[in-house]
Amino acid sequence: MAVFLVRTTFTFLFLWCCSVTNVLGAPVQDSRDTPGQLYRRADSFAITGAPVINGNIPQRLEIRQLRKDNAQWNLYLLALNWFQGMDQSDVRSYYQLSGIHGRPFTEWDGVPLLQDMGYCFHTSNLFATWHRPYVLAFEQVLYGIVQEVANSIQNDTNDEYKNAASTFRHPYWDWAAPSVDGTPVLPAPVSGSAYIMLHLPNGSLTISNPLYQYSFAVSDLSAFPDSPFNVWQQTLRYPSTKEATATSQNSLVSQQLQQSQNTYAQRFMNLLQAYPRFANFSNSAWTPGQIGYDSLESLHNQIHGLIGNGGHMAVIDYAGFDPAFWLHHVQVDRLLAIWQALHPDSYVESSNELIGSATIARGAQTDVNTPLRPFHSDKNGTFWTSAGVVNVENLGYSYPEIQGKSQSEVKAAVNALYTTSSGVTITRRDNVKGHNNELAPLIAAGLSNDAPFEVAPDPPATGNYTEWLTNIRVAKDALKETFFIHIFVGDFNPDPKTWSIEPNLVGTHSIVTPYVMKRDPLQSTIVTGQIPLTRALRADSHKGLLNMTDKAETKEYLTRNLHWRITTMDDKDVPRDQVADLKISVVAADVQAAEADDEFPVWGELKVQHAITDGRPAGLGIGDDI
Numbered sequence: 001m002a003v004f005l006v007r008t009t010f011t012f013l014f015l016w017c018c019s020v021t022n023v024l025g026a027p028v029q030d031s032r033d034t035p036g037q038l039y040r041r042a043d044s045f046a047i048t049g050a051p052v053i054n055g056n057i058p059q060r061l062e063i064r065q066l067r068k069d070n071a072q073w074n075l076y077l078l079a080l081n082w083f084q085g086m087d088q089s090d091v092r093s094y095y096q097l098s099g100i101h102g103r104p105f106t107e108w109d110g111v112p113l114l115q116d117m118g119y120c121f122h123t124s125n126l127f128a129t130w131h132r133p134y135v136l137a138f139e140q141v142l143y144g145i146v147q148e149v150a151n152s153i154q155n156d157t158n159d160e161y162k163n164a165a166s167t168f169r170h171p172y173w174d175w176a177a178p179s180v181d182g183t184p185v186l187p188a189p190v191s192g193s194a195y196i197m198l199h200l201p202n203g204s205l206t207i208s209n210p211l212y213q214y215s216f217a218v219s220d221l222s223a224f225p226d227s228p229f230n231v232w233q234q235t236l237r238y239p240s241t242k243e244a245t246a247t248s249q250n251s252l253v254s255q256q257l258q259q260s261q262n263t264y265a266q267r268f269m270n271l272l273q274a275y276p277r278f279a280n281f282s283n284s285a286w287t288p289g290q291i292g293y294d295s296l297e298s299l300h301n302q303i304h305g306l307i308g309n310g311g312h313m314a315v316i317d318y319a320g321f322d323p324a325f326w327l328h329h330v331q332v333d334r335l336l337a338i339w340q341a342l343h344p345d346s347y348v349e350s351s352n353e354l355i356g357s358a359t360i361a362r363g364a365q366t367d368v369n370t371p372l373r374p375f376h377s378d379k380n381g382t383f384w385t386s387a388g389v390v391n392v393e394n395l396g397y398s399y400p401e402i403q404g405k406s407q408s409e410v411k412a413a414v415n416a417l418y419t420t421s422s423g424v425t426i427t428r429r430d431n432v433k434g435h436n437n438e439l440a441p442l443i444a445a446g447l448s449n450d451a452p453f454e455v456a457p458d459p460p461a462t463g464n465y466t467e468w469l470t471n472i473r474v475a476k477d478a479l480k481e482t483f484f485i486h487i488f489v490g491d492f493n494p495d496p497k498t499w500s501i502e503p504n505l506v507g508t509h510s511i512v513t514p515y516v517m518k519r520d521p522l523q524s525t526i527v528t529g530q531i532p533l534t535r536a537l538r539a540d541s542h543k544g545l546l547n548m549t550d551k552a553e554t555k556e557y558l559t560r561n562l563h564w565r566i567t568t569m570d571d572k573d574v575p576r577d578q579v580a581d582l583k584i585s586v587v588a589a590d591v592q593a594a595e596a597d598d599e600f601p602v603w604g605e606l607k608v609q610h611a612i613t614d615g616r617p618a619g620l621g622i623g624d625d626i
Contacts, residue, residue: 071164101320104223111374263507294530305510585620
């Protein structure tokens with residue numbers, strides 16, 4: 001039996017197909033005194049996370065791994081489909097939870113706004129920790145709906161679905177994982193179609209694909225004053241036009257993500273290896289004199305821009321409504337958890353807010369005990385703090401790379417998964433000890449639907465090498481909106497519409513802003529990012545274009561071949577010297593190779609290579625401060 005289902009007819013058709021009873025006729029209201037009690041009984045929505053059954057902490061899985069478990073996959077999509085159709089007046093609805101991040105700038109769970117902004121923290125020491133209870137709240141509500149769906153299925157596989165539901169956690173999308181035989185970075189269920197077929201116990205069911213887009217009620221758009229978001233009836237990625245009839249161009253999104261894909265793993269591995277202090281690792285704010293320009297937030301911004309490209313994900317005010325936002329932010333939380341496992345002695349420090357949020361004024365001092373509003377940890381109105389969200393297992397979940405693992409085992413896990421696409425395969429010495437490439441296929445299982453995972457052989461290594469990186473520094477409000485910075489090594493097409501997919505593009509970086517970020521030259525917020533060059537240089541070296549082991553030759557090669565360009569979200573070229581506070585520089589570090597697969601290379605001091613960018617538009621010149 002095959003049934004076609006859209007969100008508005010969910011109850012009737014799901015009853016018909018699956019022989020279910022009491023299928024989410026109303027939002028979950030679990031009043032039982034059991035571990036499944038998820039929701040508040042007083043004025044505050046208590047964010048406690050999904051329950052842990054029998055002491056076994058479930059793992060959040062990569063979405064393509066979750067898809068291999070048919071029961072959990074069906075539960076996930078059915079529950080998410082229902083979640084998106086919940087009454088929007090409910091504090092737990094998809095609409096209200098998504099709106100916490102930005103628009104419609106309305107009070108959530110009784111927490112007042114001090115200014116017209118989203119509750120979220122960006123360019124802040126609290127960026128990573130604020131998003132942790134945010135994702136936890138979303139997961140908690142979704143988990144409750146998953147239980148109701150599983151409990152309502154009446155057939156021989158009922159126990160299978162109940163067991164699958166009990167360990168459900170929201171999946172992540174690992175955009176840094178190596179592509180296998182052309183498998184796109186953007187998973188097919190996220191980009192493929194507005195409808196998706198599920199194979200359920202009593203037959204096939206086609207539903208509105210809740211990963212492809214979120215559809216707004218007509219009344220929602222009146223809460224969005226910004227054009228074209230006030231005419232788009234559904235979330236869009238790289239929209240075809242700014243008209244109400246616009247569609248997502250997911251094929252172009254996939255191409256963009258694919259062309260910059262090598263930089264994602266390189267950036268993350270560099271953060272693990274060379275950023276031991278949380279204040280530098282966590283957020284994109286510029287620290288004068290700090291030569292390391294990258295951060296978890298900056299890497300996260302790159303993905304936001306490349307997915308959205310003028311659509312919802314590219315604008316802070318509207319990003320939370322795109323279903324990809326949640327897959328992306330579980331991934332960001334995972335990367336934070338991996339970094340924490342390797343750097344347990346560094347965490348949130350006292351700092352001043354450069355931008356502020358709906359509840360914190362610009363310039364206010366925040367620290368590990370600052371309330372992460374609007375998230376309540378209990379029904380009495382206590383707020384979560386960064387101190388309370390240090391340990392993910394205390395929140396009811398973990399990740400495959402860290403659960404039950406020593407630091408050496410964590411390093412082995414991330415090395416196995418990411419070094420084949422990060423450029424750091426050249427960091428292993430010839431006399432590798434403890435070599436174990438079996439880890440890679442185990443961790444990467446499920447990242448391709450069909451193709452087996454293959455580990456590229458390690459190239460010859462000398463024991464030491466040089467890491468080359470492009471540093472990006474710019475005013476966040478330089479263009480008053482989100483924009484791209486494209487880094488090339490080699491020639492490129494003069495048409496800016498092609499720049500994010502050019503063959504010689506090393507990577508496209510994104511500066512992500514609210515819909516309109518007012519330009520304030522006296523208090524401009526300077527942010528930083530980084531695009532690694534090592535892998536691109538290594539590829540050119542293999543082609544015979546340069547001898548990468550010769551530093552002087554590499555500098556001369558970059559002086560001739562390194563280029564950077566700026567575009568807006570509608571693919572318009574912006575002259576480099578007209579972008580406020582833009583400075584592009586190149587830094588390099590001597591690196592000592594790791595001796596085993598459960599070790600990291602050791603970085604030497606980063607040194608600025610002024611001569612490469614001196615005298616060029618927006619290039620750091622000789623004598624300029626980093």
